[in-house]
Amino acid sequence: MTPMTRLSKSIAAVLGAGTILLAATLTPTPFGAGEALAQQVEGRAVEQASPLGGNVPGDHLGTASDAEIWRAVRRGIQGNVSIPDKQAGVMIQSEGENWRAWRNGPITTGGAWGMLGTIGLLALFFVVRGRVRIEAGPSGKSIERFSEIERFAHWLSAVSFILLALTGLNLLYGRHVILPVLGPDVFAALSLAGKYVHNYVSFAFMAGLVMMFVLWVRHNLPGKHDLVWLVQLGGLFTKGVHPPAKKFNAGQKGIFWIVILGGASLSASGVSLMFPFEFSMFEWTFGVFNTFGADLPATLTPLEEMQWSQWWHAIMALIIIAAILGHIYIGTLGMEGAFDAMGTGRVDENWAREHHSLWVAEVKGETGSGGTAQPAE
Ligand code: HEM
Secondary structure (H helix, E strand, O other), X not given: OOXXXXXXXXXXXXXXXXXXXXXXXXXXXXXXXXXXXXXXXXXXXXHHOOOOOOOOOOOOOOOOOOHHHHHHHHOOOEOOOOOOOHHHHEOOOOHHHHHHHHHHHHHHHHHHHHHXXXXXXXXXXXXHHOOEOOOOOOOOOEEEOOOHHXXXXXHHHHHHHHHHHHHHHHHHHHHHHOHHHHHHHHHHHHHHHHHHHHHHHHHHHHHHHHHHHHHHHHXXXXXXXXXXXXXXXXXXXXXXXXXXXXXXXXXXXXXXXXXXXXXXXHHHHHHHHHOOOOOOHHHXXXXXXXXXXXXXXXXXXXXXXXXHHHHHHHHHHHHHHHHHHHHHHHHOOOEOOOHHHHHOOEEXXXXXXXXXXXXXXHHOOOOOOOOOOOOOO
Protein backbone atom coordinates (compact mmCIF):
# COMPACT_ATOMS: atom_id res chain seq x y z
CA MET A 1 0.00 0.00 0.00
CA THR A 2 1.47 3.42 -0.93
CA PRO A 3 1.72 6.17 1.71
CA MET A 4 -1.01 8.11 -0.17
CA THR A 5 -3.41 5.18 -0.14
CA ARG A 6 -2.65 4.59 3.50
CA LEU A 7 -3.28 8.25 4.28
CA SER A 8 -6.55 8.36 2.38
CA LYS A 9 -7.64 5.13 4.07
CA SER A 10 -6.82 6.62 7.48
CA ILE A 11 -8.81 9.76 6.65
CA ALA A 12 -11.73 7.67 5.46
CA ALA A 13 -11.55 5.60 8.63
CA VAL A 14 -11.53 8.68 10.85
CA LEU A 15 -14.43 10.24 8.93
CA GLY A 16 -16.37 6.99 9.10
CA ALA A 17 -15.66 6.71 12.81
CA GLY A 18 -16.75 10.29 13.36
CA THR A 19 -20.05 9.61 11.61
CA ILE A 20 -20.80 6.62 13.81
CA LEU A 21 -19.75 8.63 16.84
CA LEU A 22 -22.35 11.21 15.97
CA ALA A 23 -25.00 8.50 15.95
CA ALA A 24 -23.67 6.95 19.10
CA THR A 25 -24.31 8.03 22.63
CA LEU A 26 -21.57 6.55 24.67
CA THR A 27 -23.27 4.38 27.22
CA PRO A 28 -21.65 1.42 28.91
CA THR A 29 -22.98 -2.04 28.09
CA PRO A 30 -22.68 -5.05 30.40
CA PHE A 31 -19.76 -6.12 28.23
CA GLY A 32 -18.30 -2.59 27.62
CA ALA A 33 -14.58 -2.18 28.12
CA GLY A 34 -14.03 -0.07 31.24
CA GLU A 35 -17.24 1.15 32.81
CA ALA A 36 -15.40 3.91 34.67
CA LEU A 37 -14.01 5.13 31.40
CA ALA A 38 -17.46 5.11 29.87
CA GLN A 39 -18.82 7.22 32.69
CA GLN A 40 -16.00 9.69 32.31
CA VAL A 41 -16.67 9.99 28.63
CA GLU A 42 -20.39 10.25 29.15
CA GLY A 43 -19.84 13.04 31.68
CA ARG A 44 -17.65 14.81 29.22
CA ALA A 45 -20.26 14.55 26.48
CA VAL A 46 -22.81 16.20 28.77
CA GLU A 47 -20.33 18.85 29.77
CA GLN A 48 -19.56 19.52 26.15
CA ALA A 49 -23.17 20.15 25.20
CA SER A 50 -22.50 23.70 26.33
CA PRO A 51 -24.17 26.58 24.50
CA LEU A 52 -20.74 28.13 24.16
CA GLY A 53 -19.97 25.70 21.43
CA GLY A 54 -16.38 25.32 20.40
CA ASN A 55 -13.93 25.52 17.62
CA VAL A 56 -13.59 21.85 16.81
CA PRO A 57 -14.79 21.45 13.21
CA GLY A 58 -18.51 20.74 13.35
CA ASP A 59 -18.62 22.02 16.92
CA HIS A 60 -19.95 18.67 18.10
CA LEU A 61 -17.37 18.19 20.83
CA GLY A 62 -17.19 21.68 22.24
CA THR A 63 -13.97 23.47 22.97
CA ALA A 64 -12.21 20.75 24.89
CA SER A 65 -9.78 18.21 23.54
CA ASP A 66 -11.46 15.07 22.35
CA ALA A 67 -8.52 12.88 23.41
CA GLU A 68 -10.57 11.09 26.07
CA ILE A 69 -13.29 10.22 23.58
CA TRP A 70 -10.70 8.81 21.22
CA ARG A 71 -8.90 6.99 24.01
CA ALA A 72 -12.18 5.33 24.96
CA VAL A 73 -12.88 4.49 21.35
CA ARG A 74 -9.40 3.03 21.00
CA ARG A 75 -10.05 0.86 24.05
CA GLY A 76 -13.17 -0.60 22.54
CA ILE A 77 -15.96 1.28 24.30
CA GLN A 78 -19.40 0.40 22.98
CA GLY A 79 -21.90 3.13 22.15
CA ASN A 80 -25.49 2.87 21.03
CA VAL A 81 -26.35 2.68 17.37
CA SER A 82 -29.78 2.84 15.80
CA ILE A 83 -29.21 -0.10 13.46
CA PRO A 84 -30.11 -3.63 14.63
CA ASP A 85 -26.48 -4.77 14.84
CA LYS A 86 -25.50 -3.33 18.21
CA GLN A 87 -21.94 -4.65 17.74
CA ALA A 88 -21.49 -1.82 15.24
CA GLY A 89 -21.40 0.53 18.26
CA VAL A 90 -17.83 -0.69 18.85
CA MET A 91 -15.63 1.25 16.48
CA ILE A 92 -12.23 -0.18 17.34
CA GLN A 93 -11.69 -3.58 18.91
CA SER A 94 -8.00 -3.87 19.60
CA GLU A 95 -8.28 -7.53 20.66
CA GLY A 96 -9.12 -8.25 17.03
CA GLU A 97 -5.49 -7.59 16.19
CA ASN A 98 -4.36 -10.19 18.75
CA TRP A 99 -6.92 -12.61 17.40
CA ARG A 100 -5.71 -12.14 13.83
CA ALA A 101 -2.04 -12.41 14.82
CA TRP A 102 -2.55 -15.67 16.76
CA ARG A 103 -4.85 -17.20 14.16
CA ASN A 104 -2.57 -16.45 11.25
CA GLY A 105 0.59 -17.04 13.27
CA PRO A 106 1.17 -19.70 15.93
CA ILE A 107 -2.15 -21.55 15.44
CA THR A 108 -1.78 -21.95 11.68
CA THR A 109 1.93 -22.74 11.70
CA GLY A 110 1.79 -24.87 14.87
CA GLY A 111 -1.08 -26.87 13.38
CA ALA A 112 0.80 -27.42 10.12
CA TRP A 113 3.89 -28.62 12.00
CA GLY A 114 1.74 -30.84 14.22
CA MET A 115 0.04 -32.54 11.27
CA LEU A 116 3.16 -32.84 9.12
CA GLY A 117 5.15 -34.02 12.15
CA THR A 118 2.58 -36.75 12.82
CA ILE A 119 2.67 -37.89 9.20
CA GLY A 120 6.50 -37.90 9.36
CA LEU A 121 6.53 -39.97 12.57
CA LEU A 122 4.04 -42.45 11.11
CA ALA A 123 6.17 -42.81 7.98
CA LEU A 124 9.24 -43.37 10.17
CA PHE A 125 7.37 -45.94 12.24
CA PHE A 126 6.30 -47.74 9.08
CA VAL A 127 9.87 -47.81 7.76
CA VAL A 128 11.34 -49.03 11.07
CA ARG A 129 8.62 -51.41 12.27
CA GLY A 130 6.81 -52.24 9.06
CA ARG A 131 3.26 -53.51 9.12
CA VAL A 132 2.21 -55.13 12.39
CA ARG A 133 1.39 -58.66 11.25
CA ILE A 134 -0.81 -61.35 12.75
CA GLU A 135 2.15 -63.26 14.15
CA ALA A 136 0.42 -66.61 14.39
CA GLY A 137 -0.90 -66.08 10.87
CA PRO A 138 -4.61 -65.88 10.03
CA SER A 139 -6.56 -68.69 11.69
CA GLY A 140 -9.31 -68.75 9.09
CA LYS A 141 -11.87 -68.47 11.89
CA SER A 142 -13.53 -65.15 12.59
CA ILE A 143 -15.19 -63.60 15.59
CA GLU A 144 -17.67 -60.73 15.74
CA ARG A 145 -16.01 -57.55 16.99
CA PHE A 146 -18.45 -54.72 16.26
CA SER A 147 -22.22 -54.88 15.71
CA GLU A 148 -23.96 -52.98 12.90
CA ILE A 149 -24.99 -50.16 15.18
CA GLU A 150 -21.41 -49.77 16.46
CA ARG A 151 -20.09 -49.64 12.92
CA PHE A 152 -22.80 -47.19 11.91
CA ALA A 153 -21.83 -44.89 14.81
CA HIS A 154 -18.16 -45.19 13.87
CA TRP A 155 -18.58 -44.45 10.18
CA LEU A 156 -21.06 -41.64 10.82
CA SER A 157 -18.43 -39.97 12.99
CA ALA A 158 -15.54 -40.89 10.71
CA VAL A 159 -17.02 -39.76 7.38
CA SER A 160 -18.44 -36.57 8.86
CA PHE A 161 -15.18 -35.83 10.69
CA ILE A 162 -13.14 -36.23 7.51
CA LEU A 163 -15.50 -33.87 5.64
CA LEU A 164 -15.32 -31.38 8.49
CA ALA A 165 -11.54 -31.66 8.65
CA LEU A 166 -11.09 -31.07 4.91
CA THR A 167 -13.49 -28.13 4.73
CA GLY A 168 -12.15 -26.68 8.00
CA LEU A 169 -8.52 -26.99 6.93
CA ASN A 170 -9.48 -25.15 3.76
CA LEU A 171 -10.49 -22.19 5.94
CA LEU A 172 -7.09 -22.12 7.63
CA TYR A 173 -4.78 -23.15 4.82
CA GLY A 174 -6.78 -22.95 1.57
CA ARG A 175 -5.64 -19.45 0.69
CA HIS A 176 -2.01 -20.57 0.94
CA VAL A 177 -2.39 -23.98 -0.70
CA ILE A 178 -5.45 -24.07 -2.98
CA LEU A 179 -5.92 -20.45 -4.04
CA PRO A 180 -2.53 -20.16 -5.80
CA VAL A 181 -3.16 -23.43 -7.67
CA LEU A 182 -6.84 -23.19 -8.65
CA GLY A 183 -7.27 -19.41 -8.77
CA PRO A 184 -9.76 -17.15 -7.00
CA ASP A 185 -12.95 -18.20 -8.83
CA VAL A 186 -12.64 -21.90 -8.16
CA PHE A 187 -11.33 -21.30 -4.67
CA ALA A 188 -14.25 -19.00 -3.82
CA ALA A 189 -16.84 -21.49 -5.14
CA LEU A 190 -15.11 -24.35 -3.34
CA SER A 191 -14.92 -22.45 -0.08
CA LEU A 192 -18.56 -21.40 -0.22
CA ALA A 193 -19.67 -25.00 -0.83
CA GLY A 194 -17.23 -26.09 1.90
CA LYS A 195 -18.78 -23.67 4.36
CA TYR A 196 -22.24 -25.22 3.86
CA VAL A 197 -20.84 -28.73 4.09
CA HIS A 198 -19.01 -27.77 7.28
CA ASN A 199 -22.07 -26.23 8.92
CA TYR A 200 -24.55 -28.99 8.09
CA VAL A 201 -22.30 -32.04 8.42
CA SER A 202 -21.35 -30.92 11.93
CA PHE A 203 -24.72 -32.21 13.15
CA ALA A 204 -23.95 -35.71 11.82
CA PHE A 205 -20.61 -35.61 13.63
CA MET A 206 -22.26 -34.60 16.89
CA ALA A 207 -24.83 -37.40 16.53
CA GLY A 208 -22.03 -39.93 15.86
CA LEU A 209 -20.15 -38.66 18.89
CA VAL A 210 -23.15 -39.18 21.18
CA MET A 211 -23.69 -42.68 19.77
CA MET A 212 -20.05 -43.71 20.23
CA PHE A 213 -20.10 -42.36 23.75
CA VAL A 214 -23.22 -44.29 24.71
CA LEU A 215 -22.08 -47.52 23.03
CA TRP A 216 -18.46 -47.56 24.17
CA VAL A 217 -17.99 -45.55 27.34
CA ARG A 218 -18.15 -48.62 29.58
CA HIS A 219 -15.32 -50.24 27.59
CA ASN A 220 -13.14 -47.16 27.88
CA LEU A 221 -12.91 -46.70 31.62
CA PRO A 222 -9.31 -47.07 32.83
CA GLY A 223 -8.32 -50.48 34.20
CA LYS A 224 -5.24 -52.09 35.70
CA HIS A 225 -4.25 -53.75 32.41
CA ASP A 226 -3.88 -50.33 30.82
CA LEU A 227 -0.76 -49.61 32.85
CA VAL A 228 0.91 -52.81 31.66
CA TRP A 229 -0.10 -51.98 28.10
CA LEU A 230 1.38 -48.49 28.40
CA VAL A 231 4.62 -49.69 30.00
CA GLN A 232 5.10 -52.14 27.13
CA LEU A 233 4.01 -49.46 24.62
CA GLY A 234 1.34 -51.87 23.45
CA GLY A 235 4.01 -54.20 22.12
CA LEU A 236 3.94 -52.04 19.01
CA PHE A 237 7.69 -51.62 18.95
CA THR A 238 8.65 -55.19 19.82
CA LYS A 239 7.70 -58.24 17.82
CA GLY A 240 6.27 -61.08 19.91
CA VAL A 241 5.04 -58.83 22.73
CA HIS A 242 1.26 -58.64 23.16
CA PRO A 243 0.14 -57.08 26.43
CA PRO A 244 -3.32 -58.30 27.43
CA ALA A 245 -6.26 -56.02 26.66
CA LYS A 246 -10.02 -56.11 26.95
CA LYS A 247 -12.26 -54.75 24.16
CA PHE A 248 -10.12 -51.61 23.91
CA ASN A 249 -6.47 -51.25 24.87
CA ALA A 250 -4.99 -48.19 26.58
CA GLY A 251 -4.03 -46.58 23.25
CA GLN A 252 -7.57 -46.95 21.94
CA LYS A 253 -8.98 -45.60 25.17
CA GLY A 254 -6.76 -42.55 24.66
CA ILE A 255 -8.17 -42.07 21.16
CA PHE A 256 -11.70 -42.55 22.47
CA TRP A 257 -11.35 -39.84 25.11
CA ILE A 258 -9.56 -37.44 22.77
CA VAL A 259 -12.43 -37.88 20.31
CA ILE A 260 -15.20 -37.65 22.92
CA LEU A 261 -13.89 -34.81 25.09
CA GLY A 262 -12.09 -32.99 22.30
CA GLY A 263 -15.06 -33.54 19.98
CA ALA A 264 -17.52 -32.17 22.57
CA SER A 265 -15.38 -29.10 23.08
CA LEU A 266 -14.90 -28.73 19.33
CA SER A 267 -18.67 -29.01 18.85
CA ALA A 268 -19.48 -26.46 21.55
CA SER A 269 -17.11 -23.87 20.11
CA GLY A 270 -18.40 -24.68 16.62
CA VAL A 271 -22.03 -24.12 17.65
CA SER A 272 -21.00 -20.82 19.19
CA LEU A 273 -19.40 -19.80 15.88
CA MET A 274 -22.48 -20.93 13.96
CA PHE A 275 -24.85 -18.87 16.12
CA PRO A 276 -22.74 -15.77 16.75
CA PHE A 277 -23.09 -13.72 19.93
CA GLU A 278 -25.55 -16.18 21.50
CA PHE A 279 -23.23 -17.80 24.04
CA SER A 280 -20.69 -16.58 26.52
CA MET A 281 -19.09 -19.88 27.36
CA PHE A 282 -15.51 -18.64 27.63
CA GLU A 283 -16.40 -15.99 30.18
CA TRP A 284 -18.16 -18.71 32.16
CA THR A 285 -15.29 -21.20 31.77
CA PHE A 286 -12.66 -18.63 32.71
CA GLY A 287 -14.78 -17.74 35.76
CA VAL A 288 -14.66 -21.40 36.85
CA PHE A 289 -10.87 -21.55 36.34
CA ASN A 290 -10.45 -18.27 38.21
CA THR A 291 -12.17 -19.71 41.28
CA PHE A 292 -9.32 -22.26 41.31
CA GLY A 293 -6.73 -19.49 41.26
CA ALA A 294 -6.24 -18.92 37.53
CA ASP A 295 -5.90 -15.36 36.29
CA LEU A 296 -7.97 -15.38 33.12
CA PRO A 297 -10.05 -12.43 31.81
CA ALA A 298 -13.12 -12.16 34.05
CA THR A 299 -15.28 -10.35 31.50
CA LEU A 300 -15.32 -10.79 27.76
CA THR A 301 -17.16 -8.72 25.18
CA PRO A 302 -19.40 -10.67 22.76
CA LEU A 303 -16.78 -10.10 20.08
CA GLU A 304 -14.02 -11.49 22.29
CA GLU A 305 -16.21 -14.53 22.96
CA MET A 306 -16.30 -15.15 19.20
CA GLN A 307 -12.54 -14.72 18.94
CA TRP A 308 -11.89 -17.20 21.75
CA SER A 309 -14.34 -19.63 20.13
CA GLN A 310 -12.50 -19.42 16.83
CA TRP A 311 -9.09 -19.93 18.43
CA TRP A 312 -10.30 -22.84 20.50
CA HIS A 313 -12.19 -24.45 17.62
CA ALA A 314 -9.07 -24.38 15.44
CA ILE A 315 -6.75 -25.65 18.20
CA MET A 316 -9.04 -28.56 19.16
CA ALA A 317 -9.60 -29.48 15.53
CA LEU A 318 -5.86 -29.56 14.81
CA ILE A 319 -5.15 -31.72 17.88
CA ILE A 320 -7.90 -34.21 16.99
CA ILE A 321 -6.86 -34.34 13.35
CA ALA A 322 -3.27 -35.20 14.38
CA ALA A 323 -4.55 -37.95 16.69
CA ILE A 324 -6.91 -39.31 14.02
CA LEU A 325 -4.07 -39.47 11.47
CA GLY A 326 -2.39 -41.98 13.81
CA HIS A 327 -5.68 -43.82 14.27
CA ILE A 328 -6.33 -44.09 10.53
CA TYR A 329 -2.78 -45.34 9.98
CA ILE A 330 -3.05 -48.15 12.53
CA GLY A 331 -6.58 -49.04 11.34
CA THR A 332 -5.46 -49.48 7.72
CA LEU A 333 -1.84 -49.71 6.59
CA GLY A 334 -0.24 -50.10 10.01
CA MET A 335 -1.82 -53.32 11.25
CA GLU A 336 -2.80 -56.42 9.38
CA GLY A 337 -6.37 -57.50 10.09
CA ALA A 338 -7.45 -54.31 11.92
CA PHE A 339 -9.65 -52.78 9.22
CA ASP A 340 -11.95 -55.83 9.11
CA ALA A 341 -13.19 -54.89 12.58
CA MET A 342 -14.88 -51.78 11.19
CA GLY A 343 -15.23 -53.10 7.62
CA THR A 344 -17.16 -56.33 8.08
CA GLY A 345 -17.50 -56.25 11.85
CA ARG A 346 -15.61 -59.58 12.17
CA VAL A 347 -11.92 -60.14 12.87
CA ASP A 348 -9.63 -63.13 12.60
CA GLU A 349 -9.48 -65.03 15.86
CA ASN A 350 -5.68 -65.01 15.99
CA TRP A 351 -5.68 -61.24 15.49
CA ALA A 352 -8.16 -60.92 18.33
CA ARG A 353 -6.10 -63.18 20.63
CA GLU A 354 -2.92 -61.23 19.91
CA HIS A 355 -4.38 -57.77 20.44
CA HIS A 356 -7.37 -58.24 22.74
CA SER A 357 -6.76 -61.49 24.59
CA LEU A 358 -8.93 -60.69 27.61
CA TRP A 359 -11.82 -59.64 25.40
CA VAL A 360 -11.68 -62.91 23.40
CA ALA A 361 -11.63 -64.91 26.62
CA GLU A 362 -14.62 -62.92 27.84
CA VAL A 363 -16.78 -63.36 24.73
CA LYS A 364 -15.86 -67.02 24.39
CA GLY A 365 -16.54 -67.63 28.06
CA GLU A 366 -13.00 -68.93 28.60
CA THR A 367 -12.51 -67.14 31.92
CA GLY A 368 -13.04 -69.60 34.76
CA SER A 369 -14.65 -68.36 37.96
CA GLY A 370 -12.08 -66.15 39.67
CA GLY A 371 -9.47 -67.07 37.07
CA THR A 372 -7.72 -64.75 34.66
CA ALA A 373 -7.59 -65.20 30.96
CA GLN A 374 -4.17 -66.00 29.60
CA PRO A 375 -2.96 -63.46 27.10
CA ALA A 376 -1.93 -64.94 23.79
CA GLU A 377 1.78 -64.26 23.36
C1 HEM B 1 -10.72 -43.68 7.24
C2 HEM B 1 -10.83 -43.39 8.50
C3 HEM B 1 -10.90 -44.39 9.63
C4 HEM B 1 -10.59 -45.72 9.67
C5 HEM B 1 -10.06 -46.59 8.56
C6 HEM B 1 -10.87 -46.19 11.00
C7 HEM B 1 -10.72 -47.49 11.43
C8 HEM B 1 -11.05 -47.96 12.68
C9 HEM B 1 -10.95 -49.33 13.10
C10 HEM B 1 -10.45 -50.47 12.24
C11 HEM B 1 -11.35 -49.38 14.39
C12 HEM B 1 -11.46 -50.65 15.24
C13 HEM B 1 -10.20 -50.97 15.96
C14 HEM B 1 -10.34 -52.26 16.72
O1 HEM B 1 -10.92 -53.21 16.22
O2 HEM B 1 -9.84 -52.36 17.83
C15 HEM B 1 -11.73 -48.06 14.80
C16 HEM B 1 -12.17 -47.68 16.06
C17 HEM B 1 -12.45 -46.40 16.44
N1 HEM B 1 -12.50 -45.27 15.63
FE1 HEM B 1 -11.92 -45.22 13.69
N2 HEM B 1 -11.33 -45.13 11.73
C18 HEM B 1 -11.36 -44.01 10.93
C19 HEM B 1 -11.73 -42.74 11.30
C20 HEM B 1 -12.17 -42.38 12.55
C21 HEM B 1 -12.54 -41.05 12.94
C22 HEM B 1 -12.50 -39.84 11.99
C23 HEM B 1 -12.91 -41.10 14.23
C24 HEM B 1 -13.40 -39.99 15.11
C25 HEM B 1 -13.47 -38.76 14.81
C26 HEM B 1 -12.74 -42.45 14.68
C27 HEM B 1 -12.98 -42.89 15.95
C28 HEM B 1 -12.83 -44.19 16.39
C29 HEM B 1 -12.98 -44.60 17.75
C30 HEM B 1 -13.32 -43.68 18.95
C31 HEM B 1 -12.74 -45.97 17.79
C32 HEM B 1 -12.73 -46.87 19.04
C33 HEM B 1 -11.41 -46.75 19.72
C34 HEM B 1 -10.26 -47.19 18.88
O3 HEM B 1 -10.29 -48.28 18.28
O4 HEM B 1 -9.30 -46.43 18.80
N3 HEM B 1 -12.30 -43.21 13.62
N4 HEM B 1 -11.53 -47.20 13.73
